[in-house]
Amino acid sequence: MSVKKKIAECINQLRTEGETCFPFLYNSKLETYNPATDWILYSGPYWDDEEIVAAIESLITGKWVVAGEHVARFEREFSKTYNFESSLMVNSGSSANLVMIAAMKKYYQWNDGDEIIVSPVGFPTTIAPIVQNRLKPVFVDITYHDLNFDLDHVEAAIHSNTKGVVLSPVLGNPPNMDDLVSLCKKGGIQIMLDGCDALGSKWNGKHLSDYAEATTCSFYPAHHITTGEGGMVSSRNDELVSMARRFAWWGRDCYCTGSTNLSPIGACGKRFAKWIDGYDQIVDHKYLFSTIGYNLKPLDLQGAIGCVQLKKSDEIHTKRRAMKSSLEAIFIHHLGDRIAIPQEVAQAETSWFGVPIICNEHALKQELVQYFESHRIQTRNYFAGNILQHPGYHHLDDAQKFPCANLVLDNVFFVGCHPSYNEAVLTRVSDVLSSFVKNPDGRRGEAQLSP
Numbered sequence: 510m511s512v513k514k515k516i517a518e519c520i521n522q523l524r525t526e527g528e529t530c531f532p533f534l535y536n537s538k539l540e541t542y543n544p545a546t547d548w549i550l551y552s553g554p555y556w557d558d559e560e561i562v563a564a565i566e567s568l569i570t571g572k573w574v575v576a577g578e579h580v581a582r583f584e585r586e587f588s589k590t591y592n593f594e595s596s597l598m599v600n601s602g603s604s605a606n607l608v609m610i611a612a613m614k615k616y617y618q619w620n621d622g623d624e625i626i627v628s629p630v631g632f633p634t635t636i637a638p639i640v641q642n643r644l645k646p647v648f649v650d651i652t653y654h655d656l657n658f659d660l661d662h663v664e665a666a667i668h669s670n671t672k673g674v675v676l677s678p679v680l681g682n683p684p685n686m687d688d689l690v691s692l693c694k695k696g697g698i699q700i701m702l703d704g705c706d707a708l709g710s711k712w713n714g715k716h717l718s719d720y721a722e723a724t725t726c727s728f729y730p731a732h733h734i735t736t737g738e739g740g741m742v743s744s745r746n747d748e749l750v751s752m753a754r755r756f757a758w759w760g761r762d763c764y765c766t767g768s769t770n771l772s773p774i775g776a777c778g779k780r781f782a783k784w785i786d787g788y789d790q791i792v793d794h795k796y797l798f799s800t801i802g803y804n805l806k807p808l809d810l811q812g813a814i815g816c817v818q819l820k821k822s823d824e825i826h827t828k829r830r831a832m833k834s835s836l837e838a839i840f841i842h843h844l845g846d847r848i849a850i851p852q853e854v855a856q857a858e859t860s861w862f863g864v865p866i867i868c869n870e871h872a873l874k875q876e877l878v879q880y881f882e883s884h885r886i887q888t889r890n891y892f893a894g895n896i897l898q899h900p901g902y903h904h905l906d907d908a909q910k911f912p913c914a915n916l917v918l919d920n921v922f923f924v925g926c927h928p929s930y931n932e933a934v935l936t937r938v939s940d941v942l943s944s945f946v947k948n949p950d951g952r953r954g955e956a957q958l959s960p
């Protein structure tokens with residue numbers, strides 16, 4: 510019997526003995542949802558035993574625990590699925606952004622202080638790596654109806670020091686990519702995609718990443734597919750990914766992965782050679798350091814989980830889209846024009862990360878959020894709102910210059926559209942909203958709806 514089969518049997522045995530094995534898998538699937546006790550979480554791993562078996566098998570049969578054959582396979586399969594030349598797995602989406610920008614800066618020979626356009630609305634580690642790489646973030650305000658950056662403002666911000674734009678589609682929903690591409694082409698600047706919330710989103714039938722020079726992804730459990738922690742940097746430019754790998758792997762020049770690590774000649778085919786100018790001796794390429802780097806490598810078990818998750822990505826995409834439509838209809842039915850929900854434009858096929866709700870006033874957002882939370886339906890701010898309002902980012906620009914961005918923390922929140930949501934979840938959301946509308950006096954207190 511194969512190791513995998515034995516592990517699967519072991520898990521089943523534990524279950525028949527009454528052990529609660531990996532309860533989070535089954536909570537997240539909401540198969541036995543009970544509104545009296547259970548939370549509807551905004552996200553979580555969409556796993557079954559196959560991911561667990563793959564992870565344990567990789568630990569039992571693997572040689573080094575660290576990134577090896579499984580990570581290398583995940584990188585290859587991820588690239589094939591999303592149309593990249595190559596990919597590099599790292600330990601988080603934030604690390605992916607860090608080395609994507611480091612690699613872009615080195616490859617395109619940008620100077621310290623060169624400018625990168627970015628929205629102030631979103632996740633902090635979309636922006637932090639620009640500063641960490643000694644580039645200058647130039648903020649542009651958003652268009653409030655879709656929360657993405659305003660392309661007119663992007664165009665106005667491009668000048669001779671601008672080198673690129675980092676696009677992070679809001680909850681996976683892209684702005685007009687044709688317009689963005691054409692204005693970036695005109696300005697001679699590069700598009701980098703923080704695709705952490707947008708895996709699977711398309712524009713004109715092509716992956717969003719097809720419109721970017723380099724793309725990142727996060728595999729934190731809230732995201733479309735998860736490996737626990739984890740992230741990916743990908744591109745159709747192989748050299749860029751090799752450069753990102755150097756930054757992520759201690760700064761060394763060697764780019765051998767998986768079994769090529771054991772090769773006497775290495776992936777470069779000339780491992781032992783005179784690599785250092787001015788040093789007339791043989792050097793092992795494995796220990797040639799061509800840049801100042803980090804260690805951002807994942808574990809091999811994360812690669813093993815990723816390979817299983819990839820097989821579910823189409824199903825996740827379809828289910829997230831369907832759930833967004835159903836939840837949107839429920840919200841509009843109960844709240845009408847007191848809220849607005851961002852829409853995808855005709856050319857987009859958004860793989861929604863969540864359902865964004867724009868409230869027409871601050872009090873409504875506060876009341877709705879409290880009401881949902883007191884009824885065990887998880888909500889989320891749209892991350893930082895305007896990042897420039899936060900203490901760690903104050904110094905980068907004046908938050909008051911971005912009036913639309915400032916409204917986000919006040920008026921916007923989101924709920925999940927997880928692929929495991931089912932009819933019971935939709936009914937619960939509808940019941941809670943119905944009770945919210947009928948109980949204007951009791952919104953701030955404890956749950957009004959029983960159970």
Ligand SMILES: Cc1ncc(COP(=O)(O)O)c(C=O)c1O
Binds near residue numbers: 603631634635705728
């Ligand atoms: C848009 C965006 N970028 C970057 C990240 C960071 O990813 P990670 O948590 O894997 O570091 C997140 C996390 O949720 C995100 O939403």
